[in-house]
Amino acid sequence: MTQRLRNWLLVAPAAAWLIVMLVLPLSVVFVFSFGERAPSGGYVPAFTFEQYANLPARFTAFKNTLILAPLGTIMALLIAYPLAYQLAVRTSQRWKTLLLVLVIVPFWTSILIRSYAWIFLLGGGGIPALLASLGIEDVRLIYTPFAVLVGIVYGYLPLMVFPIYVSLERLDKRLLEASADLGAHPATTFLTVTLPMSISGIATGCMLVFILLMGEFLIPALLGGGKVFFVGNALVDLFLQSRNWAFGSAVAMMLIIIMLVTVTLYMRLISRLNVQRDDAQLM
Amino acid sequence: MTDHISKKKFMEELRRYQKGSVTRRHFLGVTGLGAATAVLGSTMPGLRATTAMASDIGDRVVLATWPNYHDEANFDMFTDKTGAFLQVNVFGSNEEMLAKLQAGGSGWDVYVPTNYTITTYVEEDLIEPLDLSKLPNYDPAAFDPRFSDAGIVDGVVYAVPKNWGTTGMAINMSHNGGKPFTSWKEFFDRTMDDFSGRTMVHDYQLTTIGAALNYHGYSFNSVDEAELADAEKLLIDVKPHLFAITSDYQPAMRSGDAWLTICWTGDGKQLSTDIPEIAYALGKEGGELWSDYYAIPKGAPHMEAAYALINFMLDPEVNAREVLAHGYPVADSRTNELLPEEVLNDPILYPAAELLNALEFGAAATLTDPNRAELLARFKSA
Numbered sequence: 001m002t003q004r005l006r007n008w009l010l011v012a013p014a015a016a017w018l019i020v021m022l023v024l025p026l027s028v029v030f031v032f033s034f035g036e037r038a039p040s041g042g043y044v045p046a047f048t049f050e051q052y053a054n055l056p057a058r059f060t061a062f063k064n065t066l067i068l069a070p071l072g073t074i075m076a077l078l079i080a081y082p083l084a085y086q087l088a089v090r091t092s093q094r095w096k097t098l099l100l101v102l103v104i105v106p107f108w109t110s111i112l113i114r115s116y117a118w119i120f121l122l123g124g125g126g127i128p129a130l131l132a133s134l135g136i137e138d139v140r141l142i143y144t145p146f147a148v149l150v151g152i153v154y155g156y157l158p159l160m161v162f163p164i165y166v167s168l169e170r171l172d173k174r175l176l177e178a179s180a181d182l183g184a185h186p187a188t189t190f191l192t193v194t195l196p197m198s199i200s201g202i203a204t205g206c207m208l209v210f211i212l213l214m215g216e217f218l219i220p221a222l223l224g225g226g227k228v229f230f231v232g233n234a235l236v237d238l239f240l241q242s243r244n245w246a247f248g249s250a251v252a253m254m255l256i257i258i259m260l261v262t263v264t265l266y267m268r269l270i271s272r273l274n275v276q277r278d279d280a281q282l283m
Numbered sequence: 284m285t286d287h288i289s290k291k292k293f294m295e296e297l298r299r300y301q302k303g304s305v306t307r308r309h310f311l312g313v314t315g316l317g318a319a320t321a322v323l324g325s326t327m328p329g330l331r332a333t334t335a336m337a338s339d340i341g342d343r344v345v346l347a348t349w350p351n352y353h354d355e356a357n358f359d360m361f362t363d364k365t366g367a368f369l370q371v372n373v374f375g376s377n378e379e380m381l382a383k384l385q386a387g388g389s390g391w392d393v394y395v396p397t398n399y400t401i402t403t404y405v406e407e408d409l410i411e412p413l414d415l416s417k418l419p420n421y422d423p424a425a426f427d428p429r430f431s432d433a434g435i436v437d438g439v440v441y442a443v444p445k446n447w448g449t450t451g452m453a454i455n456m457s458h459n460g461g462k463p464f465t466s467w468k469e470f471f472d473r474t475m476d477d478f479s480g481r482t483m484v485h486d487y488q489l490t491t492i493g494a495a496l497n498y499h500g501y502s503f504n505s506v507d508e509a510e511l512a513d514a515e516k517l518l519i520d521v522k523p524h525l526f527a528i529t530s531d532y533q534p535a536m537r538s539g540d541a542w543l544t545i546c547w548t549g550d551g552k553q554l555s556t557d558i559p560e561i562a563y564a565l566g567k568e569g570g571e572l573w574s575d576y577y578a579i580p581k582g583a584p585h586m587e588a589a590y591a592l593i594n595f596m597l598d599p600e601v602n603a604r605e606v607l608a609h610g611y612p613v614a615d616s617r618t619n620e621l622l623p624e625e626v627l628n629d630p631i632l633y634p635a636a637e638l639l640n641a642l643e644f645g646a647a648a649t650l651t652d653p654n655r656a657e658l659l660a661r662f663k664s665a
Contacts, residue, residue, distance in 0.1 A: 040403050040651045041378075042385050057657065060664035124540035140480065142540065143527045225527030226486045229664040237663075241378045241488070242656030243385065 026256075032249035041243030051250035058251055061234040062258070064220075068145065068230070069213035072152035073160075073206050079153060080160035080205065085194075087161075088168035089176075100165075103158050111155050115222045118154070122147050122223065143225025151219040156212065160205040167201025168194070203270045207263070214259055231255050340367050344588035347372040347380060347394040349575070351549065354608035361595050367588045375530070376487060377650065384409045384580055391580050392589035395445055398433035398574045399645035405436045411579040413440045417590040420597035422617065430574040430614035433644070442576035443597065446611040448548035449634060449642060450490050450571035453532075455542040457560045467497040467566035470543065471521055479524040483532045483544040488659040489645055490545055490571060491518070491528075497568040503642075504649040511658055518662045528663055536561060552610035552631045563631045565638045572642035574614070 036046040087099055106114060120126055122141040131139050141147055171194065179189040217232025231251065238248030344367050358369045372391065374380050377400050383389050385407065396404060404410035415421060421443050423431070434442035452470055454463050458478070464470055471494075474482040484491045493503040495514035505511065522528075526541045535541035536554055546554070551563025577593045579586070595601060599617040606613055606622060612632045613619065619627060627633060649655065 037653060040407060041381065057661065058664065064664075119534060120538075123535065123538050125538045142535075225483075226529050226663055227522070227525065227527065234660065234664065237656075237660055240382050241376065242653065242660070243378060243382050244653065244656065 029249045029252050032245055033253045035246040035249075037244040037246050041245075043245040046246075051247045052254075054247060055250060055254055058231070058234050061229050061231045061251075062254070064229055065214060065216075065231045066258075068148060068152065068220075068228075069210055069216070072149055072156070072213050073210045075149065075153045076156050076160045076209050077202065077206060080157055081164055081202070083157075084161050084164035084168055084201070088165050088171070089173070089194075103161055107158060112218065115151050115155065115219055118147070118151055118223055122150065142223065143227060145224070145228050147223040148220050148228045151223040152213060152216065155219060156209045159208045159212070163204035163208065164198055164201040167198040167204075171197050199270070199273060207266065210266075211259065211263070214255065340365055340588040340591050341585045342366060343368045343370055344392045344585050344592050345370045345372060345390055346592065347374060347383075347389070347391045349374060349395060351553075352395070352609050352611075354604045357596070357601050357604055360601075361592060364595070365588070365591055367585070367591065369592070381409075389580060390584060392583040392585045393592050394578055394580055395575050396442060396578055397645070398576070399647050399650050401433055401442055401576065401578070402436055402647045403651060404578070405441060409581050410441050411581055411583065411586075413443065413579065414590070415440060418443065418594045418597065420594045420599075425615050425617045427614040427616075433574060434576045434578075442578035443593065444614050445575045445577050445596070446606065446609070446613045447572070447574040448611045449565060449639075450493070450545065450547055450573070451551065451563055451565040453536060453544050453546035453551050453554050453561055453563050455536065455539070455558075455561050458542045463562040463564040464543070465564060465567050467494050467568050467570070470494065470566065471498050471517060474521055474524050474543065478543050480526055481540075481542040482521075482525055483527045483529060483535060483541050484518075484521075484525060485530045485532075485545045486528050486663070487530055488655045489649060491662075492655055492658060493571055493645075493649075494545055494566070497566055497570060500568060503569055503571055504646045506648055506652045506654065508654070511654060515658050515662065518658075519665050522662065522665055548612070548631060549610045552629075555631065565634055565642070567638070567641060569641045569643060572639065572644055574644070 032043050033051055034047050034049070035043050036048060036050070038044045083103075087096060087103075091099060119142060122128075124142075126141075128139045128141055131137075141150075175193050175197075176189055179193050180186070184192070215232050216230055217236050220228045220230045220233055221236075234251055235248055235255075238244050238251060346369055348371065350373050353371075358371075362368050374383075377397050380394060380396065381400060381403065384391075384394075384404070396410075401410070426444055430447045431444045434440060434444060452464060452467075456463055458481070459473075464473070470482075484494070492511070492514050495517045496505050496510060497503055498517055499510065499513050501507070501510045501514070505514075526535060529535075532541065532544040532546065533550060533554065536544055537558065546563060548563070551561075554561045555563055577596060579589045579593070583589050596605070597615075599615065599621055602613060602615060602618040603621040606618065606626065610632065
């Protein structure tokens with residue numbers, strides 16, 4: 001067996017997987033996006049840009065997604081960072097494992113069930129009733145953008161905690177002592193040593209959460225009460241309710257394009273930060 | 284023997300889980316959990332009928348249906364009688380069912396289409412003409428034609444009636460001096476007034492747009508552009524006052540967060556049984572009357588079992604147990620003879636004739652109209 005053949009065989013399973021699971025479905029979506037809706041729903045072949053011209057009809061869905069996905073990512077980051085920091089830097093080895101397991105435990109139950117539970121927590125008999133007993137009346141939480149944001153942060157927090165935790169865990173603690181010995185204020189140490197050293201974790205966590213949030217449909221559907229409409233919800237409706245596969249494909253293509261642009265810009269930004277900070281640890 | 288009992292118990296537990304977790308159309312609509320439980324059913328060896336029990340109709344039959352729509356005891360009886368285990372696939376909307384069949388490879392043997400979808404299934408060649416010799420329990424004379432003729436297209440029987448129902452509203456009367464609403468006019472006007480933030484409409488174009496059309500005195504089925512524009516304006520005006528746009532309206536009605544919702548017969552019955560302040564009412568301008576059918580999709584993998592199941596469900600005694608479980612009326616006079624008086628006199632199940640006559644059956648064009656679908660999407664994203 002030649003080296004060349006062996007290389008091909010090694011690559012074959014991954015290549016087959018990529019072709020069947022990514023290239024083929026994407027090609028179908030691409031072709032469908034130039035087609036038309038059949039009279040009773042579905043798809044008829046055609047070559048038209050009509051579906052793309054109709055994209056402004058889903059402007060609000062894109063707008064909601066592009067506001068709440070970054071906002072959710074930032075909120076998750078703000079909550080996850082102190083948690084990851086506490087776990088990685090301040091917690092003794094004894095407690096670390098237990099606390100890490102506690103972060104993972106929610107993943108043992110489906111996101112669906114956990115999100116559904118929030119309907120009852122945020123509903124009138126849950127947190128609002130608690131607030132009312134404290135004298136804060138008439139708080140409406142469920143089926144608002146706020147409820148969606150809570151669900152998003154709750155659902156995706158572990159995905160943010162772990163990359164940051166790993167990057168902080170690898171951080172050489174002697175650097176922090178050195179910084180303190182040289183007279184730096186704890187805040188200065190954090191800003192000039194800890195934070196730059198954990199940029200790779202922040203970058204990975206934000207990317208993971210942001211990409212998944214851009215395609216999110218379950219949390220807005222359950223906690224937004226049909227009033228907070230994401231691109232994911234528009235897609236579900238187009239494929240399952242109005243069965244307009246052609247328009248649905250065009251919306252999907254648009255989402256992919258937006259993702260490619262934002263993720264590329266994001267990667268550029270991160271690599272520039274890396275160069276500036278001259279941090280050997282960075283990707 | 285103990286092994287057999289534990290299997291049975293396990294099946295009961297699973298069914299309970301299925302029932303408890305899949306009661307809500309919307310929940311299913313967004314999750315596909317129904318499909319997941321069906322897969323679970325087929326991959327758990329303990330759930331398959333044993334070979335010893337299997338008869339000539341095969342060891343399973345796949346049913347695609349709606350949530351809370353059957354008596355589980357009937358399913359067990361069918362399995363005991365025939366050896367065929369039922370795999371139940373629960374769906375959220377007719378559109379979703381149609382989409383699944385259009386995509387192909389559904390694997391279903393029996394499904395439960397609503398009246399207005401049947402001609403579309405026939406046009407798309409997705410439905411099997413029924414061989415009535417295999418359905419001895421089907422007696423056309425016993426059925427009220429109003430609820431059975433949608434199953435017959437061009438003289439061919441494609442579907443036999445399961446049960447029917449109405450689409451009205453459920454209202455918590457304690458917020459309206461103990462009285463229900465009587466019209467869609469009240470439904471929307473009061474939503475924009477003292478019911479603001481307390482009303483829900485379906486995440487379903489047929490019923491939500493239909494109710495808005497009824498408000499203006501138009502047909503529930505209208506696809507007229509000017510009339511749809513009026514309905515859209517009303518819906519957009521009402522939207523800031525809505526509690527939610529969802530077909531999963533029972534939890535919010537039960538918790539008291541919402542006071543008013545568009546509602547189907549069976550949900551109205553369940554809500555008013557548990558909470559007497561909640562009434563189910565029809566709008567006097569009109570609304571929807573619908574009828575669900577049993578049908579077999581083209582290329583059903585277990586055709587004999589499909590016929591056996593439909594025939595079994597049409598047995599008046601079996602059907603009477605179904606009615607007591609799901610709370611929807613049936614059009615079969617043989618079944619009605621077996622039902623207790625209080626069920627037949629229940630105004631939720633069997634509304635007064637003058638209210639019923641104002642209602643319309645949904646039309647095939649209403650379901651497939653692309654403008655109505657886009658209107659709902661605009662309303663939701665507004």
